[in-house]
Amino acid sequence: MKITIINLEKKQFKTIDNNTKYVLISNSYNNIGDYLDLKIKPILILYNGAYVIDLENNSVIINKSININSLDKIIKYSNLHDIGVNYYKNNNKVYGLKLTVNNYHRRLVIPYMFKDLYPDVKCDTLGNDIYVYDRKVSLLNAIEESLSYLNIKNNYIELENIYINVSDNGYYKNNNVMKGYELYEN
Numbered sequence: 001m002k003i004t005i006i007n008l009e010k011k012q013f014k015t016i017d018n019n020t021k022y023v024l025i026s027n028s029y030n031n032i033g034d035y036l037d038l039k040i041k042p043i044l045i046l047y048n049g050a051y052v053i054d055l056e057n058n059s060v061i062i063n064k065s066i067n068i069n070s071l072d073k074i075i076k077y078s079n080l081h082d083i084g085v086n087y088y089k090n091n092n093k094v095y096g097l098k099l100t101v102n103n104y105h106r107r108l109v110i111p112y113m114f115k116d117l118y119p120d121v122k123c124d125t126l127g128n129d130i131y132v133y134d135r136k137v138s139l140l141n142a143i144e145e146s147l148s149y150l151n152i153k154n155n156y157i158e159l160e161n162i163y164i165n166v167s168d169n170g171y172y173k174n175n176n177v178m179k180g181y182e183l184y185e186n
């Protein structure tokens with residue numbers, strides 16, 4: 001079986017191979033729509049790996065939502081200081097937040113506020129945005145779990161500057177710029 005992993009946040013694909021199992025990475029179901037009609041249903045990795053589902057049989061592989069009520073202080077802070085809050089939701093569960101912070105100094109302070117107030121969540125800053133997820137959520141872990149679920153073993157998988165050794169569950173991360181790649185099962 002041929003497996004192709006594509007980060008839809010970075011690259012859309014135009015040619016669809018109906019004999020391929022796709023693993024699609026996105027922060028939103030909105031990017032997935034056209035791919036739901038594939039002959040072989042894809043695995044979706046959503047919200048930086050907080051939610052992973054195989055649409056072939058609706059098997060949930062990873063489900064790590066965050067308790068939004070426990071983040072009430074940071075949400076109140078955001079509302080008071082004109083910080084945009086976008087919720088990554090699915091089925092009334094929140095899997096992450098995206099805080100859009102235009103004030104440079106607040107952008108520096110907020111991750112430290114989270115660290116002190118919410119030890120179970122992590123913050124990743126990218127530009128003006130701060131992404132908030134469960135501390136255990138990892139895109140690399142979600143990819144590894146998806147490949148394990150598909151029984152892919154003893155292969156090296158290469159993403160642009162990201163290398164995952166599936167055979168021993170170790171990985172080396174250089175950066176998180178992801179492009180599509182293909183993997184053939186032995």
